[in-house]
Amino acid sequence: KQEVTQIPAALSVPEGENLVLNCSFTDSAIYNLQWFRQDPGKGLTSLLLIQSSQREQTSGRLNASLDKSSGRSTLYIAASQPGDSATYLCAGGATNKLIFGTGTLLAVQP
């Protein structure tokens, strides 16, 4: 059974820092890995999707990597800003569904 874990559960950094969020999964037979952002009481916004044949994806200040052999994905945020404060969720694409981690709550202090 696929399980997805995110560490740390919460993170506070000063504005301008580069940071890394971690995601690990138990079953390497995933189809893809998707990173989301969720603001309090809001829906999920898709940030990046990495297909199983890819190693990384980039969008602006965000870079996500995928290492299926080690069961890990990382989300790198460059030059963090207070507007990046949110919960970040990763989800592994298994047969017919996504398996979600419980998220990392990020606070970027001005």
Next chain:
Amino acid sequence: DADVTQTPRNRITKTGKRIMLECSQTKGHDRMYWYRQDPGLGLRLIYYSFDVKDINKGEISDGYSVSRQAQAKFSLSLESAIPNQTALYFCATSDRTGASYNEQFFGPGTRLTVL
């Protein structure tokens, strides 16, 4: 306009009532999903549908039913609501082809409270 919409956005109901949550999408995707989100438990899949004639149970389908009225519409029903169904409910869609194959896009959510 939002690509994935959910109605209602908030609902308070009483134990034993039947309630329907609706989802519509304009993305032209054939796959649709219903999830619930609970604090500390993350998002869990309730039902999913790969086309109008294809409905499948997720990991927590007990107490729920769904209807795929059209490619763009997917409804979730609670036949007899109970307090532990209080949660944030999300609809999502994905496409089975293209560069964003199986990338899921979420609606804004429905906050349901069962008293």
